[in-house]
Amino acid sequence: MELFKLTIEELHKQLIEKKVKPSEILDSIYKRIESVDPKIKAYLLLTKELAYNMAKKAEEKIMKNENITELTGIPVAIKDNMCLEGVPTTCAAKMLEGYKPPYTATVLERLKDAGAVFLGKLNMDEYAFGSSTENSSFFPTRNPWDLERVPGGSSGGSAAAVAADLCIAALGSDTGGSIKQPAALCGITGLKPTYGRVSRYGLIAFASSLDQIGPMTKTIKDNAILLKYIAGKDKKDSTTADIKVIDFAENLECDIKKFKIGIPKEYFIEGIQDEVKENVLSAIEFFRKKGAQIIDISLPHTDYAIDVYYIIAPAEASSNLARFDGVQYGLRDTEAENIIDMYKNSRQKGFGKETKRRIMLGTYVLSSGYYDAYYKKAQKVRTLIKQDFNFAFEKVDVIITPTSPTTAFKIGEKISDPLTMYLSDIFTIAPNLAALPGISIPCGFDKNNLPIGLQIIGKPFKEDDLYKIAYLYQKETNWHLKKPDIN
Amino acid sequence: MAILKKDVEYIAHLSRLNVSEDEKEEYSKQLSNIIQHIERLNELNTDNVEPTYYALDIKNVFREDKIEESIDKEKVFNSAPLIEKNGFKVPKII
Known part of the structure; x- marks a missing residue:
């Protein structure tokens, strides 16, 4: 059996039955990475030595039958915007090389406390600015389903690594859709938790009112397991919510007849790829047949979400990225004779094009004379978007939409036109502005054999609803089990 | 509103970025396009709408003001580009 193909759930069973050792799982995955990753380019760094040490500790725990969790000995890969002491963390930015x-x-x-093993750090768009992973300072990652196409972004390395079996599970981060969109484009399961569910301490900040870390996995069950271990109040992040973390994976069964599913008409618009629409509609039909109540709803301010997002996110980013000034860490221009030139030269050398574009956009909307017209206006429309969801959730339990308007696009296709690139996130942005949890699961393939993603949006802190509904779907469909033929 | 080359220069300075002549052209065009798209928000009347800074209700979090161990100074200086004695070294400011 090729161990790299397995899920957390399957490996855990084998580990506790002592049929396999953590180090053997690592051998299998690193061999897989060696043969396949040169084509995919998902990893920025492999942490082999650390991984084998962690695997050894996990093995000792298993032998002694002490403190074993569902993650003990399970290899996980990490998006490179999460800090790991002493291990290079770059955010795919030259600035932090x-x-x-x-x-x-x-x-x-x-x-680490749960006994998981860290395989390495994964590629992403520089500072998580992007929807294709083409903005990485180092190299683009390729979609395992078609190497000429993007894996989505910004957590493109995470999505591609899960899809190509280069890890058992991965962590990503989502600001405007950076977990859900690549999960859809690579055919995996990706959850953006409710804002405040997971600590952001040690996540290199992009937009602090939106950023969330979430699990990217092969199945719903694995996703629920991973969330359980990362979620919960953290005194180092005062925006984490003091809300009980339940065992999401323990009870995934549900009585679907009790669920009311909302279908917002604004998400089935002109311009969305026909096959995406058709497959999402058949998934909705699946739930209707199972007995769920399907209700047409309206989220009237949906169309404005993209504009709100491209004010708020760059504004927060321009402020967060002020820290990259060449003083405390990161790239430094040593030629400059005064401090302003030192800042400017260091930032010029260290930042990529999209990063500079977003910093300038954010600086502009916050600048004197424009603050009210842009930033404050956007925050007001954010209220309207949030109210749309509040109103909808009085009538329904969850909302189903496509995750992204199209399947994976070609590398280079959208990179020269930032606005077109931004539009690939139109369906994930609105729920994120309202802090809502959302999950993307595979629901079919287009004629080019590219995966299609379905987004389920829930009420705040009701990740368990998303898991239950998605679990029912994955129990009776096999889209999530399909594997790319990488060559 | 169009973002002219001189606006790009001004924003770049506020952002502490250098931009080349080519970049000024490029950013002027791209930022104008984005701003034009964004200005659709003016179609909405928001006179009586409160802004949302955080989408969920969050309250200020207080803690006891007591001294706790923090990150080791040496570790922090390890990643600094230039240090001298116990500080980060920068070009002369005053």
């Missing part, structure tokens, strides 16, 4: 953080992100501390 060689940077070794002096501390570890809370999510990684929690995974």
